Amino acid sequence: MTYFHRGKSISEERQMKEQHGIGAGSILRRRKDGVFEHAHDELTIEEPLEIRLADKTVATTMRTPGHDEELAAGFLLAEAIVRKRGDVAKISHASDNVVVVDLAAGVKPKLSSAQRFGTISSSCGICGKNSIEAIRQSFPAIKSRSLRIDLTTLLSLPEQLREEQSDFARTGGIHAAGIFEIDGRLKIVREDIGRHNAVDKAIGRAFLDGLLPLDRHLLLVSGRASLEIVQKALAAGIPIVAAVSAPSTLAVNFARKNNQTLIAFLRPPSFNIYAHIERVILGDA
Amino acid sequence: MTYFHRGKSISEERQMKEQHGIGAGSILRRRKDGVFEHAHDELTIEEPLEIRLADKTVATTMRTPGHDEELAAGFLLAEAIVRKRGDVAKISHASDNVVVVDLAAGVKPKLSSAQRFGTISSSCGICGKNSIEAIRQSFPAIKSRSLRIDLTTLLSLPEQLREEQSDFARTGGIHAAGIFEIDGRLKIVREDIGRHNAVDKAIGRAFLDGLLPLDRHLLLVSGRASLEIVQKALAAGIPIVAAVSAPSTLAVNFARKNNQTLIAFLRPPSFNIYAHIERVILGDA
Numbered sequence: 001m002t003y004f005h006r007g008k009s010i011s012e013e014r015q016m017k018e019q020h021g022i023g024a025g026s027i028l029r030r031r032k033d034g035v036f037e038h039a040h041d042e043l044t045i046e047e048p049l050e051i052r053l054a055d056k057t058v059a060t061t062m063r064t065p066g067h068d069e070e071l072a073a074g075f076l077l078a079e080a081i082v083r084k085r086g087d088v089a090k091i092s093h094a095s096d097n098v099v100v101v102d103l104a105a106g107v108k109p110k111l112s113s114a115q116r117f118g119t120i121s122s123s124c125g126i127c128g129k130n131s132i133e134a135i136r137q138s139f140p141a142i143k144s145r146s147l148r149i150d151l152t153t154l155l156s157l158p159e160q161l162r163e164e165q166s167d168f169a170r171t172g173g174i175h176a177a178g179i180f181e182i183d184g185r186l187k188i189v190r191e192d193i194g195r196h197n198a199v200d201k202a203i204g205r206a207f208l209d210g211l212l213p214l215d216r217h218l219l220l221v222s223g224r225a226s227l228e229i230v231q232k233a234l235a236a237g238i239p240i241v242a243a244v245s246a247p248s249t250l251a252v253n254f255a256r257k258n259n260q261t262l263i264a265f266l267r268p269p270s271f272n273i274y275a276h277i278e279r280v281i282l283g284d285a
Numbered sequence: 286m287t288y289f290h291r292g293k294s295i296s297e298e299r300q301m302k303e304q305h306g307i308g309a310g311s312i313l314r315r316r317k318d319g320v321f322e323h324a325h326d327e328l329t330i331e332e333p334l335e336i337r338l339a340d341k342t343v344a345t346t347m348r349t350p351g352h353d354e355e356l357a358a359g360f361l362l363a364e365a366i367v368r369k370r371g372d373v374a375k376i377s378h379a380s381d382n383v384v385v386v387d388l389a390a391g392v393k394p395k396l397s398s399a400q401r402f403g404t405i406s407s408s409c410g411i412c413g414k415n416s417i418e419a420i421r422q423s424f425p426a427i428k429s430r431s432l433r434i435d436l437t438t439l440l441s442l443p444e445q446l447r448e449e450q451s452d453f454a455r456t457g458g459i460h461a462a463g464i465f466e467i468d469g470r471l472k473i474v475r476e477d478i479g480r481h482n483a484v485d486k487a488i489g490r491a492f493l494d495g496l497l498p499l500d501r502h503l504l505l506v507s508g509r510a511s512l513e514i515v516q517k518a519l520a521a522g523i524p525i526v527a528a529v530s531a532p533s534t535l536a537v538n539f540a541r542k543n544n545q546t547l548i549a550f551l552r553p554p555s556f557n558i559y560a561h562i563e564r565v566i567l568g569d570a
Contacts, residue, residue, distance in 0.1 A: 025537055028558045046533035173531035246458035248331035273313040
């Protein structure tokens with residue numbers, strides 16, 4: 001049975017939503033000139049996604065539909081439940097808002113993570129930890145110090161990210177995360193109503209493609225850099241994290257400790273470097 | 286023992302941090318004219334807060350220190366663990382980043398909430414739900430339809446909120462939530478690195494002061510309106526929610542269903558009304 005709605009079948013509409021992450025709604029708008037008008041407004045879609053490991057729910061997160069398998073993969077990586085591509089046998093939808101992850105035969109979630117099952121709960125990676133100590137994930141610090149990005153490349157990244165976003169996304173209704181190669185080529189862009197989800201999706205894609213560690217890459221987020229963002233980058237081995245907006249104190253401390261370069265307020269021509277400045281070639285922009 | 290740091294004792298520094306929610310760090314800045322300079326930068330403080338109910342941890346959230354008791358109270362209200370002021374006997378710090386809530390004698394957390402103990406996990410109110418069904422909280426819809434806000438008042442709110450924020454907050458490093466009376470008087474403003482925390486703190490303050498239900502009030506948030514925001518407002522009985530940025534689809538659907546007025550992109554002179562327009566008097570601005 002197919003239901004039609006404004007000329008589109010429900011499944012077509014769902015597909016459209018998943019492709020663009022937006023829905024439409026009827027609203028009353030007050031324009032700048034003070035005139036009221038009825039209008040249709042695009043809205044960021046927000047729906048819950050339940051992530052199951054075999055038959056156990058490990059997380060429910062509010063996300064923008066689409067790329068759910070990547071979100072699940074990125075989340076499990078950031079939680080240190082999986083470490084490498086081969087740990088995951090299959091990720092599939094049980095229903096629209098439920099994904100099931102099957103681990104490879106013989107792969108057991110690490111005890112330290114497994115202990116937190118039932119309390120792991122959000123893509124933000126913090127929620128659900130039953131104690132503050134548990135927040136510190138155990139990923140090795142970045143080793144390499146040889147990688148460097150030049151100034152011209154760094155300054156080109158925000159515009160590249162914006163160009164890949166939809167018009168709608170640029171209005172600020174949705175977050176974006178981009179993974180760049182060190183020479184500035186954009187490899188993966190993902191968008192989501194949740195900043196952490198956008199990062200999980202981008203990193204999850206790279207994980208599923210067997211590209212980890214991303215040790216010659218940079219992660220750029222369209223918003224702020226909180227602890228979670230740099231932590232997720234570390235899980236993927238990313239040595240440089242950049243953000244268009246502000247970092248938090250914990251993000252800065254975490255990056256300094258783990259040998260990650262942290263750049264924020266990246267709004268060309270200006271930016272700030274908060275940690276491990278040695279990876280930025282400061283001349284010739 | 287007291288440690289000194291740039292002329293301030295640690296405890297003084299902590300007090301300063303808690304008052305302003307900011308820290309300072311040494312950075313390298315590239316100015317708009319391309320010149321690099323070493324600078325001190327203000328950062329939003331982000332630290333984990335563990336919320337305990339008696340001896341059981343019910344949530345750990347990343348928050349900006351300060352007003353932790355309010356955050357705990359607002360969180361427990363939004364989770365329907367407490368319903369009225371009298372349910373809470375005492376909220377106190379066990380340490381800097383741990384608050385303990387003692388319920389009044391004879392008050393048992395509702396079973397439906399208690400069942401989720403160990404999975405409730407974040408101020409966002411979504412994380413930790415073990416099933417998608419559990420996401421829908423059971424708060425009654427707003428009953429009154431008589432309350433109305435006039436246009437001039439509505440348009441004055443964002444500027445009022447901004448005036449109460451610190452200079453630092455205005456740069457976007459921190460979220461703000463304000464509770465206004467229907468005539469436009471600002472009652473409570475709270476700031477936090479997490480949008481949901483800012484709302485929990487503002488509503489938690491009102492809860493602790495015995496002001497609920499806030500049935501003649503409006504909640505304004507400095508960012509986007511997700512499901513959680515309107516849900517938390519409903520828990521406090523707030524009939525009108527306004528946001529400076531975009532709403533999500535679920536927030537709109539939730540507000541429509543629960544008889545809440547939802548206004549977003551409130552950027553005077555323009556704004557959009559997404560739900561229950563009847564509470565806005567459209568003339569005379």
